[in-house]
Amino acid sequence: MSNQVEEFxxxxxxxxxxxxxxxxxxxxxxxxxxxxAYMEGTLDVKTKELLGLVASAVLRCDDCIKYHLxxxxxxxxxxxxxxxxxxxxxxxxxxxxxxxxxxxxxxWEALEAES
Amino acid sequence: MSNQVEEFxxxxxxxxxxxxxxxxxxxxxxxxxxxxAYMEGTLDVKTKELLGLVASAVLRCDDCIKYHLxxxxxxxxxxxxxxxxxxxxxxxxxxxxxxxxxxxxxxWEALEAES
Amino acid sequence: MSNQVEEFxxxxxxxxxxxxxxxxxxxxxxxxxxxxAYMEGTLDVKTKELLGLVASAVLRCDDCIKYHLxxxxxxxxxxxxxxxxxxxxxxxxxxxxxxxxxxxxxxWEALEAES
Amino acid sequence: MSNQVEEFxxxxxxxxxxxxxxxxxxxxxxxxxxxxAYMEGTLDVKTKELLGLVASAVLRCDDCIKYHLxxxxxxxxxxxxxxxxxxxxxxxxxxxxxxxxxxxxxxWEALEAES
Amino acid sequence: MSNQVEEFxxxxxxxxxxxxxxxxxxxxxxxxxxxxAYMEGTLDVKTKELLGLVASAVLRCDDCIKYHLxxxxxxxxxxxxxxxxxxxxxxxxxxxxxxxxxxxxxxWEALEAES
Amino acid sequence: MSNQVEEFxxxxxxxxxxxxxxxxxxxxxxxxxxxxAYMEGTLDVKTKELLGLVASAVLRCDDCIKYHLxxxxxxxxxxxxxxxxxxxxxxxxxxxxxxxxxxxxxxWEALEAES
Numbered sequence: 001m002s003n004q005v006e007e008f009x010x011x012x013x014x015x016x017x018x019x020x021x022x023x024x025x026x027x028x029x030x031x032x033x034x035x036x037a038y039m040e041g042t043l044d045v046k047t048k049e050l051l052g053l054v055a056s057a058v059l060r061c062d063d064c065i066k067y068h069l070x071x072x073x074x075x076x077x078x079x080x081x082x083x084x085x086x087x088x089x090x091x092x093x094x095x096x097x098x099x100x101x102x103x104x105x106x107x108w109e110a111l112e113a114e115s
Numbered sequence: 116m117s118n119q120v121e122e123f124x125x126x127x128x129x130x131x132x133x134x135x136x137x138x139x140x141x142x143x144x145x146x147x148x149x150x151x152a153y154m155e156g157t158l159d160v161k162t163k164e165l166l167g168l169v170a171s172a173v174l175r176c177d178d179c180i181k182y183h184l185x186x187x188x189x190x191x192x193x194x195x196x197x198x199x200x201x202x203x204x205x206x207x208x209x210x211x212x213x214x215x216x217x218x219x220x221x222x223w224e225a226l227e228a229e230s
Numbered sequence: 231m232s233n234q235v236e237e238f239x240x241x242x243x244x245x246x247x248x249x250x251x252x253x254x255x256x257x258x259x260x261x262x263x264x265x266x267a268y269m270e271g272t273l274d275v276k277t278k279e280l281l282g283l284v285a286s287a288v289l290r291c292d293d294c295i296k297y298h299l300x301x302x303x304x305x306x307x308x309x310x311x312x313x314x315x316x317x318x319x320x321x322x323x324x325x326x327x328x329x330x331x332x333x334x335x336x337x338w339e340a341l342e343a344e345s
Numbered sequence: 346m347s348n349q350v351e352e353f354x355x356x357x358x359x360x361x362x363x364x365x366x367x368x369x370x371x372x373x374x375x376x377x378x379x380x381x382a383y384m385e386g387t388l389d390v391k392t393k394e395l396l397g398l399v400a401s402a403v404l405r406c407d408d409c410i411k412y413h414l415x416x417x418x419x420x421x422x423x424x425x426x427x428x429x430x431x432x433x434x435x436x437x438x439x440x441x442x443x444x445x446x447x448x449x450x451x452x453w454e455a456l457e458a459e460s
Numbered sequence: 461m462s463n464q465v466e467e468f469x470x471x472x473x474x475x476x477x478x479x480x481x482x483x484x485x486x487x488x489x490x491x492x493x494x495x496x497a498y499m500e501g502t503l504d505v506k507t508k509e510l511l512g513l514v515a516s517a518v519l520r521c522d523d524c525i526k527y528h529l530x531x532x533x534x535x536x537x538x539x540x541x542x543x544x545x546x547x548x549x550x551x552x553x554x555x556x557x558x559x560x561x562x563x564x565x566x567x568w569e570a571l572e573a574e575s
Numbered sequence: 576m577s578n579q580v581e582e583f584x585x586x587x588x589x590x591x592x593x594x595x596x597x598x599x600x601x602x603x604x605x606x607x608x609x610x611x612a613y614m615e616g617t618l619d620v621k622t623k624e625l626l627g628l629v630a631s632a633v634l635r636c637d638d639c640i641k642y643h644l645x646x647x648x649x650x651x652x653x654x655x656x657x658x659x660x661x662x663x664x665x666x667x668x669x670x671x672x673x674x675x676x677x678x679x680x681x682x683w684e685a686l687e688a689e690s
Contacts, residue, residue, distance in 0.1 A: 011677070012677070015677035015678075015680055015681060016677070018680055018684075019676060019677065019680055022654075022655075022658055024658045024659065024662050025496065025662075026493055026496060026497045026662035026663070026665070026666055027658070027661075027662045027665060027676070029489065029493055030436075030493065030662075030665055030666065030670065030673075031673075033436055033486055033489055033490065033493075034436065034670050034673075036485065036486060037432060037433050037436050037486045038433070041429050042423065042425045042426045042429050043395070043426055043429050043430065047392055047395065048429075048433060050388070050392065050396060051395060051396060051399045051430055051433045051434075052433060052437065054396045054399055054400050055399050055400065055402075055403045055433065055434060055437040055438065055671075056437065056671065057400075058324075058400045058403060058404055059403055059404070059437065059438065059671045060176070061635070061671040061674060062674075063673075063674035063677075064437070064670070064671055064673075064674065078387065079137075080137075080387045081387045081388055083137055083139045083142070084139065084386050084387050084388050084393075085388065085396055086142075087139050087140075087141035087142045087145075087382060088141070088382050088383070088393060088396045088397060088400065089396075089400060090141070090142060090145055090324075091141055091145065091324060091325055091375075091378055091379065091382050092324050092325050092326055092397065092400040092401065092404065092409070093323075093324040093326070093400065093404065094174075094288075094320075094321060094322050094323040094324030094325075094326075094327070095145065095149050095179070095321055095322050095324075096170075096171065096174045096176040096179055096322055096323070096324075097324070098145075098146075098149075098178075098179075099176060099177075099178035099179065101134060101142070102126070102127070102130035102131070102134065102178075103130075105130055105133055105134055106130060109133075140381065141378055141381060141382045144374065144378055145321075145378065148321055148371055148374055148375065148378075149321065151370065151371060152317060152318050152321050152371045153318070156314050157308065157310045157311045157314050158280070158311055158314050158315065162277055162280065163314075163318060165273070165277065165281060166280060166281060166284045166315055166318045166319075167318060167322065169281045169284055169285050170284050170285065170287075170288045170318065170319060170322040170323065171322065172285075173285045173288060173289055173554075174288055174289070174322065174323065175636070179322070193272065194597075195272045195597075196272045196273055198597055198599045198602070199271050199272050199273050199278075199599065200273065200281055201602075202267060202599050202600075202601035202602045202605075203267050203268070203278060203281045203282060203285065203601070204281075204285060205554075205601070205602060205605055206260075206263055206264065206267050206554060206555055206601055206605065207282065207285040207286065207289070207294070207554050207555050207556055208285065208289065208553075208554040208556070209518075209550075209551060209552050209553040209554030209555075209556075209557070209634075210551055210552050210554075210605065210609050210639070211552055211553070211554075211630075211631065211634045211636040211639055212554070213605075213606075213609075213638075213639075214636060214637075214638035214639065216594060216602070217586070217587070217590035217591070217594065217638075218590075220590055220593055220594055221590060224593075241562070242562070245562035245563075245565055245566060246562070248565055248569075249561060249562065249565055252539075252540075252543055254543045254544065254547050255547075255611070256547035256548070256550070256551055256608055256611060256612045257543070257546075257547045257550060257561070259604065259608055260547075260550055260551065260555065260558075260608065261558075263601055263604055263605065263608075264555050264558075266600065266601060267601045285556075286556065289554075289556045290406070291520070291556040291559060292559075293558075293559035293562075294555070294556055294558075294559065309367075310367075313367055313369045313372070314369065316372075317369050317370075317371035317372045317375075318371070320371070320372060320375055321371055321375065324404075325375065325379050325409070326400075326401065326404045326406040326409055328375075328376075328379075328408075328409075329406060329407075329408035329409065331364060331372070332356070332357070332360035332361070332364065332408075333360075335360055335363055335364055336360060339363075403669075405521070424482075425482075428482055428484045428487070429484065431487075432484050432485075432486035432487045432490075433486070435486070435487060435490055435669075436486055436490065436669060436670055437669050437670050437671055438668075438669040438671070439519075439633075439665075439666060439667050439668040439669030439670075439671075439672070440490065440494050440524070440666055440667050440669075441515075441516065441519045441521040441524055441667055441668070441669075442669070443490075443491075443494075443523075443524075444521060444522075444523035444524065446479060446487070447471070447472070447475035447476070447479065447523075448475075450475055450478055450479055451475060454478075490666075493666055494666065497662060497663050497666050498663070501659050502653065502655045502656045502659050503625070503656055503659050503660065507622055507625065508659075508663060510618070510622065510626060511625060511626060511629045511660055511663045511664075512663060512667065514626045514629055514630050515629050515630065515632075515633045515663065515664060515667040515668065516667065517630075518630045518633060518634055519633055519634070519667065519668065524667070538617065540617045541617045541618055544616050544617050544618050544623075545618065545626055547612060548612050548613070548623060548626045548627060548630065549626075549630060551605075551608055551609065551612050552627065552630040552631065552634065552639070553630065553634065
């Protein structure tokens with residue numbers, strides 16, 4: 001099951017590299033910002049990861065959800081906390097979020113199985 | 116071709132079970148509401164299914180579309196009626212709905228092939 | 231309170247006229263389709279109006295909601311039926327639909343007050 | 346400037362009352378859930394408010410943003426923390442979030458001016 | 461009628477100033493990028509403005525549409541070209557774009573009236 | 576790698592045929608409009624393709640992106656121009672566009688590999 005995590009990361013890394021190699025300034029800066037925005041600030045890293053997760057969930061972006069699930073997992077955020085964040089996302093975003101919830105659950109299990 | 120229906124339902128059931136086993140109250144209640152909302156009321160079940168279908172289509176949620184297609188099929192809603200509902204969805208939601216229309220068509224054929 | 235209905239219709243009519251006077255073919259045809267799509271077909275006009283209403287609600291388009299509320303009202307759809315349709319929209323689209331629900335309620339009252 | 350806060354709350358309260366008086370079960374339960382979901386759980390109330398704020402911001406729902414800004418303000422969340430949460434929303438949701446950021450800023454000022 | 465343009469610009473400028481004064485790095489950089497992205501590149505400024513306009517229209521962001529309408533107007537893009545771009549937006553994004561089309565039309569007239 | 580292009584086109588053609596065979600008038604006219612809207616007008620075909628691409632990207636419709644990438648490729652639009660258009664889409668639509676950017680990149684490579 002952990003293959004799902006590896007495959008996701010491999011594809012992501014491969015394509016990011018190609019995109020950045022192209023030297024489009026706007027895209028490069030957005031990628032940069034994407035790293036900076038989740039760094040410790042007035043809000044701690046865990047809170048920011050959960051904010052990124054919920055934003056991704058209500059906008060229904062599976063890859064973005066997976067990315068924040070993985071970072072959340074590495075930051076030691078518990079499954080219960082992730083689920084609580086996702087429950088808010090499901091309430092705010094509606095039942096159309098549920099299919100993404102299923103895939104989020106599956107990916108979280110893959111993260112647990114991998115370690 | 117009917118495998119598409121079985122696979123969809125099997126994955127859906129498996130993950131729903133896991134999600135509900137986690138006992139997040141908000142999510143459990145949303146799942147409950149999702150069942151209640153489509154029951155006979157002032158509007159009949161068929162109309163409600165079509166409302167759910169159109170809402171899913173304009174929000175471009177393939178899994179939600181499939182779910183409502185299957186329930187519509189079981190409720191005896193005709194292909195022509197489903198298509199008419201989806202034509203309104205395509206007009207309101209724009210040509211970005213068309214790829215979902217293709218997959219909806221394919222899933223409807225799978226539903227017909229299965230029975 | 232009925233001024234809300236009149237103002238909405240007056241602005242809508244005035245701007246539609248200007249847009250159509252410009253003779254952009256694509257836009258003219260979309261306007262045409264918008265009339266045709268809600269005509270009696272395999273589905274009756276009331277069902278279609280409710281489909282348009284729910285599509286508008288989950289996509290959170292206040293003007294589109296108002297338009298379909300007015301047509302629904304003229305077609306004799308009851309407040310209870312409209313509310314039931316909007317409850318499905320709120321469930322599918324999430325709590326972000328609620329502010330539009332408030333304005334829909336207010337507009338429905340204006341429609342009732344007007345007649 | 347604090348009138349903005351009062352007007353917002355007055356309209357919200359008035360229309361919520363009317364909606365709930367109608368006894369649509371699905372809508373009533375969604376309103377209930379909306380209260381429960383932000384209560385202390387594994388995540389504390391402040392974190393949940395920020396999650397609700399970011400979800401509202403990326404989905405670009407001004408009224409939802411205002412609601413969570415007010416609750417955040419009452420919970421003692423600082424302007425800097427709110428801004429940091431909104432900066433993530435703007436990055437994830439794109440520059441289309443900026444107009445909502447302007448109105449959020451204005452509403453936050455109204456909240457400060459009111460107290 | 462040109463007041464609409466002035467009011468829009470005044471509010472926009474006032475709030476942008478306040479937001480930028482707060483020194484949130486992520487937001488400041490996004491504002492910066494927003495200026496850079498529309499500068500002459502492989503694509504000329506006019507094409508980029510139309511791209512920004514269509515992106516704003518399908519995402520149904522009135523303020524973003526107004527901003528790009530004004531820049532398009534200053535760049536000498538004709539009304540017919542703007543309308544053709546917006547017709548593509550209406551087709552891709554569906555009839556829910558139409559209310560924004562009305563307001564876009566009104567704003568374009570205000571731009572013409574102002575000069 | 577060019578299989579991705581063939582498979583995409585084959586599925587698209589097969590399902591479009593089935594949909595059109597069903598004779599739903601509204602859908603047929605939308606399909607027709609979809610062809611007409613991108614024809615030479617006041618704006619040239621290349622500009623229109625880029626408008627369609629950016630609209631598809633911010634609305635995060637992978638199939639629509641692929642379609643416009645292929646047409647852009649055939650029209651002789653350069654990779655650099657496509658990337659510049661997509662950089663605007665990523666800025667306007669936010670980091671949730673990035674996963675679609677990865678798949679767009681992959682598809683563009685498939686288009687180059689095919690010829």
